[in-house]
Amino acid sequence: DIQMTQSPSSLSASVGDRVTITCRASQGIGNDLGWYQQKPGKAPKRLIYAASTLQSGVPSTFSGSGSGTEFTLTISSLQPEDFATYYCLQHNTYPLTFGGGTKVEVK
Amino acid sequence: EVQLVESGGGLVKSGGSLRLSCTVSGFTFNSYSMTWVRQAPRKGLEWVSSITGTSTYIHYADSVKGRFTISRDNARNSLYLQMNSLRADDTALYYCARLTCSSNSCYTPPDYWGQGTLVTVSS
Numbered sequence: 118d119i120q121m122t123q124s125p126s127s128l129s130a131s132v133g134d135r136v137t138i139t140c141r142a143s144q145g146i147g148n149d150l151g152w153y154q155q156k157p158g159k160a161p162k163r164l165i166y167a168a169s170t171l172q173s174g175v176p177s178t179f180s181g182s183g184s185g186t187e188f189t190l191t192i193s194s195l196q197p198e199d200f201a202t203y204y205c206l207q208h209n210t211y212p213l214t215f216g217g218g219t220k221v222e223v224k
Numbered sequence: 225e226v227q228l229v230e231s232g233g234g235l236v237k238s239g240g241s242l243r244l245s246c247t248v249s250g251f252t253f254n255s256y257s258m259t260w261v262r263q264a265p266r267k268g269l270e271w272v273s274s275i276t277g278t279s280t281y282i283h284y285a286d287s288v289k290g291r292f293t294i295s296r297d298n299a300r301n302s303l304y305l306q307m308n309s310l311r312a313d314d315t316a317l318y319y320c321a322r323l324t325c326s327s328n329s330c331y332t333p334p335d336y337w338g339q340g341t342l343v344t345v346s347s
Contacts, residue, residue, distance in 0.1 A: 151333030160337040208330035213271040
């Protein structure tokens with residue numbers, strides 16, 4: 118199985134900060150990676166697919182990069198509505214596997 | 225508008241069974257693969273099972289293999305998850321979601337998700 122190691126598990130940040138979250142795959146997955154945002158009591162929302170393609174309707178403050186085994190989600194300027202938990206997901210090989218999540222909290 | 229609505233969750237005793245349903249609208253159901261993802265209380269997301277549009281290819285997580293069965297009825301625009309021999313660690317919010325897959329991988333990660341149905345297994 119492909120393990121997705123996501124870091125950090127949590128971070129504290131302020132509005133306007135630049136935030137970077139990393140996912141590392143235990144083996145190469147090309148660009149078969151998505152990023153999700155989840156708020157309490159809500160379903161996950163897809164932000165990025167194909168590692169770097171922004172989902173329609175998602176603010177351009179979000180961006181994704183990487184391929185192979187190393188991937189990054191960047192929020193260029195954190196907004197109040199961005200405080201949430203973020204997950205990566207590899208869909209290159211079954212079983213599909215999620216990263217452990219990153220909780221972005223108010224500093 | 226794409227909509228996915230799960231139902232069928234509830235409280236069940238360990239060893240019991242439950243059948244979850246996911247009814248969809250707003251897209252051509254048989255053109256898409258579907259998946260179940262679960263989230264235990266205060267935990268992360270865990271993929272459970274996926275099925276292609278014509279039910280040709282089905283995959284399960286090792287944690288549910290042999291106990292859970294995914295199926296779909298394209299005429300009813302519905303996805304199902306039959307869960308048998310339930311255990312306490314199956315307690316979770318179960319989401320259905322749409323994606324596009326082939327025999328052994330997926331072209332896209334899930335885009336649309338339902339709001340989830342809660343399964344609680346008591347010991």
